[in-house]
Amino acid sequence: MALLQFISAGLPKVAIPTTIHSDHLIVAEHGDEADVMNAKEQHREVYDFLSSASRRYGIGYWKAGSGIIHTIILENYAFPGGLIIGTDSHSPNAGGLGMLGIGVGGSDAVDAMAGMPWELQCPKVIGVCLTGRLQGWASSKGDSSALHSRCRRFADRCRHHSEACWHTHCIRWQWRIIEFHGPGVQTLNATAMATVCNMSAEVGSTSCIFPFTDATARYLAATDRSFIADAARQNSNLVIADEGSEQHYDDVIHIDLDTLEPHINGPFTPDLSHPLSRFSADISQSSWPQQISQAMVGSCTNSSYEDLKKVVNLVREAEAVGLKPKVPMLITAGSEKIQATVAREGILRELEAAGATMLGTSCGPCVGQWNRAGADKHEPNSVISSYNRNFVGRHDGNPATHSFVTSPEIVTAFAYSGDLNFNPTCDTLTTPSGQPFRFSLPHAEELPLSFAKGDTHYQGPPRDGSSVVVMVSPTSERLQLLQPFAAWTQGNADDMAVLVKVRGKCTTDHISPAGPWYNYRGHLENISNNLLTAAENDFLASSPRVSRGHAIDQVAGTVESIPQVAKTYKKAGIRWCIIGDTNYNEGSSREHAALEPRFLGGVAVIARSFARIHETNLKKQGMLALTFSDAKLYDDIGADDRISVLGVEDMEPGAPLRMRVKKRDGKVWESWLEHTYQEGQVPWLMSGSALNYVKSQRLR
Ligand code: SF4
Numbered sequence: 001m002a003l004l005q006f007i008s009a010g011l012p013k014v015a016i017p018t019t020i021h022s023d024h025l026i027v028a029e030h031g032d033e034a035d036v037m038n039a040k041e042q043h044r045e046v047y048d049f050l051s052s053a054s055r056r057y058g059i060g061y062w063k064a065g066s067g068i069i070h071t072i073i074l075e076n077y078a079f080p081g082g083l084i085i086g087t088d089s090h091s092p093n094a095g096g097l098g099m100l101g102i103g104v105g106g107s108d109a110v111d112a113m114a115g116m117p118w119e120l121q122c123p124k125v126i127g128v129c130l131t132g133r134l135q136g137w138a139s140s141k142g143d144s145s146a147l148h149s150r151c152r153r154f155a156d157r158c159r160h161h162s163e164a165c166w167h168t169h170c171i172r173w174q175w176r177i178i179e180f181h182g183p184g185v186q187t188l189n190a191t192a193m194a195t196v197c198n199m200s201a202e203v204g205s206t207s208c209i210f211p212f213t214d215a216t217a218r219y220l221a222a223t224d225r226s227f228i229a230d231a232a233r234q235n236s237n238l239v240i241a242d243e244g245s246e247q248h249y250d251d252v253i254h255i256d257l258d259t260l261e262p263h264i265n266g267p268f269t270p271d272l273s274h275p276l277s278r279f280s281a282d283i284s285q286s287s288w289p290q291q292i293s294q295a296m297v298g299s300c301t302n303s304s305y306e307d308l309k310k311v312v313n314l315v316r317e318a319e320a321v322g323l324k325p326k327v328p329m330l331i332t333a334g335s336e337k338i339q340a341t342v343a344r345e346g347i348l349r350e351l352e353a354a355g356a357t358m359l360g361t362s363c364g365p366c367v368g369q370w371n372r373a374g375a376d377k378h379e380p381n382s383v384i385s386s387y388n389r390n391f392v393g394r395h396d397g398n399p400a401t402h403s404f405v406t407s408p409e410i411v412t413a414f415a416y417s418g419d420l421n422f423n424p425t426c427d428t429l430t431t432p433s434g435q436p437f438r439f440s441l442p443h444a445e446e447l448p449l450s451f452a453k454g455d456t457h458y459q460g461p462p463r464d465g466s467s468v469v470v471m472v473s474p475t476s477e478r479l480q481l482l483q484p485f486a487a488w489t490q491g492n493a494d495d496m497a498v499l500v501k502v503r504g505k506c507t508t509d510h511i512s513p514a515g516p517w518y519n520y521r522g523h524l525e526n527i528s529n530n531l532l533t534a535a536e537n538d539f540l541a542s543s544p545r546v547s548r549g550h551a552i553d554q555v556a557g558t559v560e561s562i563p564q565v566a567k568t569y570k571k572a573g574i575r576w577c578i579i580g581d582t583n584y585n586e587g588s589s590r591e592h593a594a595l596e597p598r599f600l601g602g603v604a605v606i607a608r609s610f611a612r613i614h615e616t617n618l619k620k621q622g623m624l625a626l627t628f629s630d631a632k633l634y635d636d637i638g639a640d641d642r643i644s645v646l647g648v649e650d651m652e653p654g655a656p657l658r659m660r661v662k663k664r665d666g667k668v669w670e671s672w673l674e675h676t677y678q679e680g681q682v683p684w685l686m687s688g689s690a691l692n693y694v695k696s697q698r699l700r
Contacts, residue, residue: 005107013057082099100209126250129181263406336361339361459539471637
């Protein structure tokens, strides 16, 4: 969708270096090559579009099989002192190499690609001073959550003077950048620092960054970028924390790495964190299935060369005493470069010989792309992985899959125990000859002597792509070129019907659900059929059977699906708005949640409050994003009211707008609506969208 929006801006090529990564659509089923081949077949149309559009607009394209976006970024693009934005929430991963990485919505990315300024409220900075060195089974890989939990707990303690409150939301990590510094950073290698930065997304921070260290230089050298390391060394004052920086951070947290213990998180949330020493007790007091059904190593956090080397070293120990994994193992290398390297060193062969299945270098089960046999039976089971998220149904669509996340080495040890009631630091396994066996401490080289090249699956931008034809079939069900939205006209916000009054929590997944809709994310017309289908409509609260995803068609007087009513209004030329509750559209930055109502004829969303990125997305797509001056006004809006917002054409930053509500019986009441439009954002609304505005400026 980002690329489709960029195309609709009518620009000849991207204004800044841009890459596209095909890593989310490969389904884990048979293993590496077969799964990648299947994806290429199944998604040929989408991949051909991405490939042709990349060539046309000067974009680098990393094809299916090249690797996971964040690993590719680390290996090729991240550098100390840089700034990168990515349409994936784990983009802070680049902070492992001293680059500020920030996850954004597609519309923000398109702005940057089009050469527009990318704006963000200036975040505060939390300085985290690390001392000591990780010990034993503790690793940044499994313990980034512990590290962030400690940050959370420390901050909570400062604020609440109580150890009891661990909840993520007790501290506003949003609008915060975490900057690590102190002697402890010198003990971490580059991919370990990247893991910590990657996982900072789980506490909701804006970004996370480490300074340039010797480990950064070693990683840059191993990935053929010694010249960057040299430049960073020569300008090291710019890429390390300033002397005396602790006096300038908005908050400072001290963490002694010696004291961090391995953790296991889950089930169902990365926020539920268990120290390994307490895990067995927690398991025994729970109703969680104790037997493990699957072990998985991979994802953008934990699939480096060092990770796989640690795994194989443990496998070798177990094999040497005749042990075999008790549960199936799925293993993913983060990139083709890593995959080719471990293949060259025979590691792949050893892992497969031990019974593991190597998956294609992609997200796979981490993003639900796992064709797991029997998942549809929804049987309770426990899986353990080194992935970074474990929400309900995240891996296999089975809401009864209890997912626990930890480091690759602890996942491997658990694969050999087959039982969550196990602590590899002190428990033993029994070998076929009846002898007790305990794994030794995990160890591995941080980097290979050299990375193998492999097949990069990379398509570079041609010098001149202006003659390339972008491949979008007019009959496609998955792709559709976007038509520019109409510019604002006088009285556009007069006499709007209320499509729906959303009640309670309304996330992006309520507005534009995922699952089977994933296939239509490049086809605005088709994906608009899911608009608000998971949202609760307050007007139908007395009819629980239909309250979710349905609305009252005020023309026919019937109850229909929300997208159907929106389409009816659009066809009949009836302007409409949405009434939202608190923090409307929290969660993902997916711009479909703003594009869909705009496409179906929506004019405004009036809410008690908005999630920040969605509010901006609505503005960018040319919709009015407004909040009640008094949240209680939400209660006064009726199903058959008609709402007018007055004076939009003359709106000014900071000045509220008048709302006039006409009841069916003709009675009228008025109140005020607030907005956050800045001076430069009003033209987006008047032009019909931010992209229309960009285009108009270019043509002037
Ligand atoms: Fe996102 Fe998982 Fe893919 Fe990483 S591996 S980019 S967390 S889906």
